Amino acid sequence: MKKWWQQVKNWLANQLELPADVVMDLPRITMIGHIHIYIENHRGLLTFSDKELRLLLKQGQLLVRGEQFVIKTILPEEILLEGKIHQVIYLDND
Amino acid sequence: MKNKWAHFFIGSVQVNVQGRGTERFINACLRNGISVWNVRKTGEDTATFFMLLKDVSRLRPIVRQSECKLFFGRRSGFPFVVKKTIANFGFLLGIFLFLAVVFLLSNMVWDVRVQGAKPETEHRILKELKQMGVEKGAFQFLLDPPETIQKKLTDRIDTLTWVGVELRGTTFYFQVVEKKQPKAPEPVSNRHLVAKKKAVITDLFVEEGQPLVSVHDHVEKGQMLVSGIIGKEGKTKFVPAKGKIFGETWYKSTVVLPLEAAFHVFTGKYIEKHYIAINSFSIPVWGFQKVPFAHYEAERQKQPLRFWKWELPIFYERVIYRETEQVKRNYSWDEAFQKAKEIARKELKAKLDEDASIKGEKVLHAAKENGKVRVEIYYEVIENIAIPQPIVQGD
Numbered sequence: 001m002k003k004w005w006q007q008v009k010n011w012l013a014n015q016l017e018l019p020a021d022v023v024m025d026l027p028r029i030t031m032i033g034h035i036h037i038y039i040e041n042h043r044g045l046l047t048f049s050d051k052e053l054r055l056l057l058k059q060g061q062l063l064v065r066g067e068q069f070v071i072k073t074i075l076p077e078e079i080l081l082e083g084k085i086h087q088v089i090y091l092d093n094d
Numbered sequence: 095m096k097n098k099w100a101h102f103f104i105g106s107v108q109v110n111v112q113g114r115g116t117e118r119f120i121n122a123c124l125r126n127g128i129s130v131w132n133v134r135k136t137g138e139d140t141a142t143f144f145m146l147l148k149d150v151s152r153l154r155p156i157v158r159q160s161e162c163k164l165f166f167g168r169r170s171g172f173p174f175v176v177k178k179t180i181a182n183f184g185f186l187l188g189i190f191l192f193l194a195v196v197f198l199l200s201n202m203v204w205d206v207r208v209q210g211a212k213p214e215t216e217h218r219i220l221k222e223l224k225q226m227g228v229e230k231g232a233f234q235f236l237l238d239p240p241e242t243i244q245k246k247l248t249d250r251i252d253t254l255t256w257v258g259v260e261l262r263g264t265t266f267y268f269q270v271v272e273k274k275q276p277k278a279p280e281p282v283s284n285r286h287l288v289a290k291k292k293a294v295i296t297d298l299f300v301e302e303g304q305p306l307v308s309v310h311d312h313v314e315k316g317q318m319l320v321s322g323i324i325g326k327e328g329k330t331k332f333v334p335a336k337g338k339i340f341g342e343t344w345y346k347s348t349v350v351l352p353l354e355a356a357f358h359v360f361t362g363k364y365i366e367k368h369y370i371a372i373n374s375f376s377i378p379v380w381g382f383q384k385v386p387f388a389h390y391e392a393e394r395q396k397q398p399l400r401f402w403k404w405e406l407p408i409f410y411e412r413v414i415y416r417e418t419e420q421v422k423r424n425y426s427w428d429e430a431f432q433k434a435k436e437i438a439r440k441e442l443k444a445k446l447d448e449d450a451s452i453k454g455e456k457v458l459h460a461a462k463e464n465g466k467v468r469v470e471i472y473y474e475v476i477e478n479i480a481i482p483q484p485i486v487q488g489d
Contacts, residue, residue, distance in 0.1 A: 071133035
């Protein structure tokens with residue numbers, strides 16, 4: 001059932017040209033070079049250290065690796081991270 | 095990003111979190127609507143972040159539910175600045191006292207200089223000024239404006255022709271011009287004396303020249319009275335004719351005077367209000383009562399305040415409300431007639447020379463017309479009718 005609903009949403013996003021992050025509750029990630037990363041639509045902080053940030057998403061997790069991490073701003077659904085970003089990895093827990 | 099300025103005014107504090115699950119603690123903060131920023135991991139299970147001062151009280155229940163301990167670190171922002179200044183308010187007081195002292199001293203009179211006056215006049219001026227309050231140590235904003243001081247000085251000291259009053263910084267400068275002794279009369283050129291108007295001669299007083307008329311003569315305007323040519327035939331000489339020829343002349347004047355008239359007169363009662371004015375905005379500092387007069391005139395005196403050598407855009411304003419009263423004047427017919435005659439006489443006297451005298455008056459016509467009295471009076475006046483006429487050489 002859930003899967004089917006996801007497919008409908010996907011189809012809607014494609015056909016009506018609606019932004020995918022709005023329709024499908026996906027995170028919107030904006031990066032400025034490798035120094036800033038701005039993630040909208042996250043579901044909470046899982047782990048945070050100066051080398052790693054793990055965020056909970058609606059589906060799966062997002063892992064950011066780098067150095068000298070500082071969370072500049074954090075709001076219930078947004079986060080702005082500063083530092084030297086090496087990797088941005090999606091972890092699916094399906 | 096939130097506004098950094100707002101953070102400054104509300105005040106922010108650094109929090110050190112120690113314990114397991116610092117991430118969970120931060121999540122809990124976010125869920126409760128506490129905004130945090132500059133989150134940094136400092137160790138294995140220690141983190142540090144900043145938060146607003148106003149959210150600190152809401153932090154307590156969240157801490158209880160978590161396994162963390164909190165330590166407060168650096169405090170910054172306006173509330174802490176205030177706290178600090180209250181702690182050493184002596185400095186603040188000193189700064190304000192200093193400013194106040196400089197402000198007061200810049201608004202004082204520090205010197206009164208009188209230039210161009212004889213010692214005794216200078217002494218009198220200084221005495222008068224002292225009476226007006228202009229002296230060393232007086233506050234400038236309590237004094238009259240320079241124009242008023244100038245007027246008062248020239249009114250009160252009769253030996254002054256003119257006095258320039260200037261307030262330069264904190265010094266009053268008085269530039270004095272004293273009245274001079276009348277100069278010797280300038281040598282006059284050769285001339286005749288002729289009649290200024292139609293008259294009957296009543297008296298002759300000739301200092302120099304050849305009189306051509308005698309008492310009771312009727313003269314026309316422009317007729318020669320005293321000739322500037324003297325001496326026998328063939329041995330004539332030109333002189334400046336000089337003298338006074340009194341003649342009887344006639345004037346007619348008409349005065350129209352309304353029987354009823356209304357005037358505004360001051361009753362002598364007044365109140366003062368004092369303001370500090372910034373541009374057009376005035377803050378009352380003394381005199382808060384309502385003006386208790388039904389009719390009044392307001393007189394405004396503005397004095398700029400100074401700080402050091404600059405004039406501030408702040409004024410000390412004194413407003414004097416003087417009560418006025420409407421007075422109705424009602425003349426009866428007789429009174430109006432008398433008054434009209436008085437006025438006519440006064441007007442005539444103002445027109446005449448000092449040595450003229452009014453010999454007689456005769457009312458030609460007196461009538462009342464729509465609330466007014468109209469009086470025509472005929473005057474007989476004895477006055478000097480001689481005016482000089484230069485002799486054109488070569489005639």
